[in-house]
Amino acid sequence: MNDFSYTRPSHPTEAISALLSQSDALYLGGGTNLIDHLKLGVVSPSQLVDVRYLGLDKISSDSRAVTIGAGATNSAVAYHHEIQNHFPVLSEAILAGASPQLRNVATTAGNLLQKTRCTYFRDIHSACNKRVPGSGCSAIAGFNRSHAILGVSSACIATHPSDMAVALTALGAVIHVQDSSGVRKIPIESFYVPYGEDPAKENILKRGDLIIAVEVPQTPWFVHSRYVKARDRSSYEFALASAAVAVDLDGGKIRNSRIALGGVATKPWRAHAAEAALVGQTATIAAFRAAAEAELASATAQKDNGYKIELSKRVIVKALQEAADVRGA
């Protein structure tokens, strides 16, 4: 048997030293992703460090930001009244993912770090550069209808599966990370790294780093934010394409916007090209479509996922329509 030890520290510093004590130890949050992977043989750590009892499940706010504890469950965040009122996109994104049972145990940090649903990553008999660096990618020549069109490399085309992280990317969240020397704050866009040649490296975390909180800056116009998700069934299904948007309108003109895409990229994808295209534009479907075209110009389709280019444009348009309250034809 793949025996492993289990520890349940009560302070972040204890958790960090426990993790560093074993070279292959892993943090355990809600377990909705990691336990699956233990069963599938995707990972076999010798130690699990349970981080659910560190007192990190609070959600607090002041005039500057809402700060979400790393251990706050997805349900707690989604139904937090200030988040529902100030950042509806975040609440909508979380509720568009998984199922109530999963959201009740899944944690905020765990959601940020969840692994791709790429079937070849989960199948230990398939080659996968993300699971076994250098082994090759089974998806590029395999069945890749659900795979990424943005941020892909010749080593990996797996999507980042999170809905929540897409909303947090649109909102410009900041991740608070603690290590043995202290706490540092990392903007979410710098947190996730491009795949490049090592798709196993998904973020800037180094061994022992512990996410302790996620901070979302209070921004008045984030109340005009929406999450739109296209998928194959109505619930309990990952995105084919999704968009988290927020719009700052000055009369009928767009002063500012935030757009992030999910289900189509190797990381939660901030759509800077689309945002730039919208600045100063009148909020019309034509302008939304032009912005979407600008963003998807860099997309790369595989054999089975070419439809995602058009679908991504449509989720952007749909989300902007809803956030800016622009009616269709």
Place this chain on the structure above:
Amino acid sequence: MPNQEKATGAVGVPTRRTDGREKVTGAARYAAEAPIPKAAFGYILPSTIAKGVIKSIDTSAAEKAIGVIAILTPVNMPKLHGGHSGDTRAPFSDMNILYAGQHVAVVVADTPERARHASSLIKVEYSELKPVVDVHDSAAALNESPTFFGSPLGFSKGDAKSALSAQGATVVKQTYTTPIETHNPMEMSATVALWEGDDKLVVWDSTQGVSNTHSSLAKAFGLKPENVRVYCPYTGGGFGCKGEEWPHKFLTVAAAKLAKRPVRLALTRAQMFTSSGHRPFCEQEISLSAGADGKITGLRHFVLTQVSPSSSFIETCASGTSRVLYSTASIEVVQHVKTMDLPPGTWMRAPGETPGMFALESAMDELAHELKMDPVALRLANHADVSPESNLPWSSKHLKECYARGAEKFGWSKRNPIPASTKTVDGKWVGYGMASATYPAMIFPGQARVRLYKEGNGVRAVSAAASQDLGTGTWTIGAQMTATLLDLPAGQVKFELGDSNLPTSGQSGGSATAGSLALALGDASESLKAELLKHADGTPLAGIDIKDVHFQEGYLASKSTPSAKVTLRDLVQKAGTEYVEGTTSDHHKYQPTGEDYMANDGKFAFQSFGAHFVEVQIDDLLPMVKVTRVVSVMDIGRVLNPRTARSQVQGGVVMGLGQALTEDTHYDLRTGRPINDNFADYLAPVNPDIHSLEVEFIDVPDLHFNPIGCRGVGEIGITGVAAAVANAVFNATGKRIRDLPITPDKLL
């Protein structure tokens, strides 16, 4: 029909499941939970390659693992003497790998985790060959004249070729494709085996056929039938995947012998994708020609489907559809199969009809559109008054009422026939679609018994058949039918099933359980009547002709002289035995003719019919199909229990929505392995996918079919649903999707 039943729980009364409480409280024991103490746990090691030969199996590390009791492989497997099915090879009988997931070894250990872990320590060396998994791969062997159960699958009537090329005819010719689907019942297949000495075997098995499993195991292990006992009080859904004698059953029994301990083995969810069948891929070309009046002049149905190297199962899409549904002078059916290196396919809810009706009923909608005819009117214009296949009259058919009542209830008259012309206020396309439903009425010959005991001041009846309840309600309808046949209150009746020591039953497949049980119980209650009359000396019924006697409210009574009657209790008392028993007599069974599972008496064609009406709404930007309403009206003969019957149709409709919108088993074309073999990636519908589902029944007894007048209801509900959805999608958007499932990418 007028409801003449007095007793709550008799036939026709909406009755709660008698086993409902056991199920929701967890008291119901399914096979894997068999109360067999000291059972060890078996775990199957599946092949990771799809084609090749096992060169060696090294179990040495696994044998040393903690808790391991025994390891069964093709090397130490005892020789079986037949009995297996589904996979046509005897399990572990050679070293060839014919499909991914094929069982390679069974580890028996003291805990399931230790068995599973030890399986990962087995080193299997393969000599691997490239599998053929794509139906369009030229290496796939093509058979242009396959047979199924010994019968050819082609069919020809009239001259379809000429009709289809006649001048002036409106012709539709299109190809429809449906993917491999996997059953995915909630309960994974499980077997628990206990040897009592060398020659007695007790097995709990999740099966669709207790008697079949019993005889198969007895045959395979060379045991006397009376020394084998199979239990299956509850089956947690089957849909066809528990209808064959799959390898894991025999491996569990063999492993228990090797381990000298009872063994408990359940397939994993992933193994359910490879080791208990699937619905094969189908490519169907439908050609229809019609005159301006809509009368179909020619129908050609071409089917290409896939079979596995170790399977005899063929998805016969035209047999139950194009050959029976519409009146036309000329029909041509052609079926081809290609052999591919995939796991064996098998029966899956309405096998053949489900993909077949998608093709035929989509093509009918296309024809209606071409002819500018209402789809219901087109179907009425082609209503088959006799069976198009056999020219026999129907035993009972009320399809026209299904169309009329469904259209009325649904509001079909509000349908705009021009596609892409109706939108909701929030900008969603709205479409209406409909399709017929049909499924044959079958009988599997079987036995039953009815025993009458004295109890209190009256009697208690206990009827029984080996049979099985797949979650459909057999426990409940068995009691209801007995109550009706004996005219006793439901509280005085019990029905038993799920034990091979009870009278032999056919399997629960082909929607045959209700009709077969009705026949067997009807026969047994006639026999009970005769047994009771043997003790009528000195009563008003002495010497009476049995034809003049019926059960009436606790009495056996004369029909012609109602005052002549004796209480059942008195007759049991006079018999002087613990109970009086009626059993089925062989001569009452339908004699097998032709297709041996059909109720074929040569006088009638037996078939159920129905109609589905569907509303869809589709966002114009993000075209995810939402099925907002389904109205289904079914003619299934007499409805035994409106509650459980409605559940069967609703379940069929839900499964049809899965077929229409989401379900698709993907095999990696390089490895031949299913890549979405779990509930997160194989998309069956979830609650938010399902909206209003209304079900109605015509409820006219089919007394030519059996003395109760019921036909089955397990499968008809799924037939036609996918076509009705696709037709509604066309009406909503103007896009005709001929390749299932209808996912958003196909509507962009």
